[in-house]
Amino acid sequence: MGVVIIDGSTVRAFVGEEEQFKKSVDERFAALDLNRDGVLSRSELRKAFESMRLIETHFGVDVATPPQELTRLYDSIFERFDCDGSGTVDLEEFRSEMRKIMLAIADGLGSCPIQMALEDDNSSLLKQAADLEAAKLGGGGGGGEAKS
Ligand SMILES: [Ca+2]
Secondary structure (H helix, E strand, O other), X not given: OEEEEEOHHHHHHHHHOHHHHHHHHHHHHHHHOOOOOOOEXXXXXXXXXXXXXXXXXXXXXXXXXXXXHHHHHHHHHHHHHOOOOOOOEOHHHHHHHHHHHXXXXXXXXXXXXXXXXXXXXXXXXXXXXXXXXXXXXXXOOXXXXXXX
């Protein structure tokens, strides 16, 4: 369990690193595809959001939300991901929706840094965003100043 400080620009910079972001999202996808059929089912995606804890922290929904409410919420998330209505989420759909979600989080955070307690979970995208920024700051003279 660690604490990181992130704001909108941290998250946006992470999403902006095309290759790194894609790699992170792809790894996430692979980890979530429990039965390894190359697509995410409704329950696989639900597990993903439960583990990312985005619902509790960023969708304005109380943690004590009744289970049927949560199910409805997760269903609506699934339908957002499943653009073509195929009943499963493929890698392309996952990538594009994760990008939108991360950017929405970035907008939500704005320039107001928040402290986040993160589980010891290296697959957390927000933690990776914070790590990326830390690596840049600590990298020392590598150029590549953040542009705004
Ligand atoms: Ca699957």
